[in-house]
Amino acid sequence: MSDAPRVSRIMSQSRKARKARVRGVGAKCKDCGTDDPLVLLKTRPILCEACKRRRDEKSARDGHHPSAKANSTFTIPVPVNSHRRLTDAQNNWDPETWRNPTGCPLRAAAGCIQGFIDTCKEMMDAMLAWIVEMLEALSDLLREQLGERWWVGTPLEQWARPPE
Numbered sequence: 240m241s242d243a244p245r246v247s248r249i250m251s252q253s254r255k256a257r258k259a260r261v262r263g264v265g266a267k268c269k270d271c272g273t274d275d276p277l278v279l280l281k282t283r284p285i286l287c288e289a290c291k292r293r294r295d296e297k298s299a300r301d302g303h304h305p306s307a308k309a310n311s312t313f314t315i316p317v318p319v320n321s322h323r324r325l326t327d328a329q330n331n332w333d334p335e336t337w338r339n340p341t342g343c344p345l346r347a348a349a350g351c352i353q354g355f356i357d358t359c360k361e362m363m364d365a366m367l368a369w370i371v372e373m374l375e376a377l378s379d380l381l382r383e384q385l386g387e388r389w390w391v392g393t394p395l396e397q398w399a400r401p402p403e
């Protein structure tokens with residue numbers, strides 16, 4: 240089995256760490272507070288791409304080629320910060336797949352699959368990750384206010400897990 244995903248993750252983390260060093264440890268966007276080095280600009284004050292565009296009254300969306308231009312003309316509108324992360328993800332692809340200079344149908348198919356995977360991951364991070372934190376915070380709050388097994392006798396009891 241290929242260790243390509245692991246190598247890609249390491250390369251992405253390396254690029255992210257390099258950008259974090261350039262922006263400064265603990266750097267955050269002055270307007271929204273994001274600390275993702277992939278979206279922070281070298282502006283003073285430090286801003287993310289989305290907040291810079293907002294300040295400049297420019298579109299905060301870009302057209303993204305999820306499969307890379309060489310593999311498909313299909314584009315999707317994405318928030319600019321997502322576009323930066325998705326482009327960084329494409330930098331982890333096999334360059335032959337991203338460029339596909341001969342128009343190889345298998346490379347095109349690989350680009351479509353990888354682009355779909357990258358886009359789903361970005362959507363999961365953007366649309367779902369915050370819900371995990373919110374559910375955990377709500378769980379802590381309900382336990383604190385109503386007791387250890389606050390769900391007993393409520394409609395939520397049907398989803399309770401048996402204690403180990």
Ligand SMILES: [Zn+2]
Nearest residue numbers: 268271287290
């Ligand atoms: Zn921002």
